[in-house]
Amino acid sequence: MHTRVLGKTGVMVSAIGLGAMPLSVPDNRPAEDQAIEVIHHAIACGITLIDTADAYCLDDTETGHNERLIGKALRQLPASRRDKVFVATKGGLIRPQRRWDRDGSPRHLRAACEASLQALGVDCIDLYQYHRIDPAVPLSESLGCLKELQQQGKIRFLGVSNFGTADLDAARNMADIVSVQNEYSRRHRLPELVPPGQPPRPEPDTIGTLAYTRKHQLAFLPWSPLNGIGQAKSLGTTDAVVAGLAAARGVSPQQVVLAWLLAQGPQVIPIPGASRKSSISDSVKAADLKLTAAELSALAKI
Numbered sequence: 421m422h423t424r425v426l427g428k429t430g431v432m433v434s435a436i437g438l439g440a441m442p443l444s445v446p447d448n449r450p451a452e453d454q455a456i457e458v459i460h461h462a463i464a465c466g467i468t469l470i471d472t473a474d475a476y477c478l479d480d481t482e483t484g485h486n487e488r489l490i491g492k493a494l495r496q497l498p499a500s501r502r503d504k505v506f507v508a509t510k511g512g513l514i515r516p517q518r519r520w521d522r523d524g525s526p527r528h529l530r531a532a533c534e535a536s537l538q539a540l541g542v543d544c545i546d547l548y549q550y551h552r553i554d555p556a557v558p559l560s561e562s563l564g565c566l567k568e569l570q571q572q573g574k575i576r577f578l579g580v581s582n583f584g585t586a587d588l589d590a591a592r593n594m595a596d597i598v599s600v601q602n603e604y605s606r607r608h609r610l611p612e613l614v615p616p617g618q619p620p621r622p623e624p625d626t627i628g629t630l631a632y633t634r635k636h637q638l639a640f641l642p643w644s645p646l647n648g649i650g651q652a653k654s655l656g657t658t659d660a661v662v663a664g665l666a667a668a669r670g671v672s673p674q675q676v677v678l679a680w681l682l683a684q685g686p687q688v689i690p691i692p693g694a695s696r697k698s699s700i701s702d703s704v705k706a707a708d709l710k711l712t713a714a715e716l717s718a719l720a721k722i
Contacts, residue, residue, distance in 0.1 A: 421466025
């Protein structure tokens, strides 16, 4: 597996990560033993970056479900293999009655971080990401809390998720931010567009964040890189350009899309979700797929 540097940290992680969310959300959620097998398979395939969140669960009665799966899976590995895995988690969303609500208060984030440490079974979280801005709480309070937790040795690196360029400017003035996780896929192309010369549109407005991360040496972790849960399998029928290139190359449409994302810059580290070992085996091959200039030009058209 090829590796990439996580922003300015100097830490090398696999060029393709594992988005663990499908192992815990309602649709086709696998049994625990099967989920752990999927995590072990990802690591065996060379994946060293696993992305999770405390909100990846059915509802707030089982907050941390996904983190506990990962923690259990890692504890079953020899220390020599476990220590090579870099886990990124998130806090700031809550799941009352299966809703996706926000709570960026310092009180909640402190409790969430402590719970994540326990769920993952670690003393320090590799990358802790503020999941989504809570408009009811000043960003300075949310990030100030996370910065304090970092200074206490409970967080190694700080990242953010679902942030626009103006939000990133503000965040970087408050804390040492190393990564941003935004939606980016064939059907969601806002990050690669040039920001308009006008006031920001209502969030989530992630226009221009791809170029922003390249300029400021932040890692860019595209979430839902294959169009979202349950949509990856339809790439071969809904995207004619991808389907044609995949057929010509003798590879899967999913590999073409992931290779296209990787070609958007060395800071890009896709984290495709998976709940089956076969999906992971296919996705990791994208790291070796080099698209030509003509192929990238065809894929660039929106």
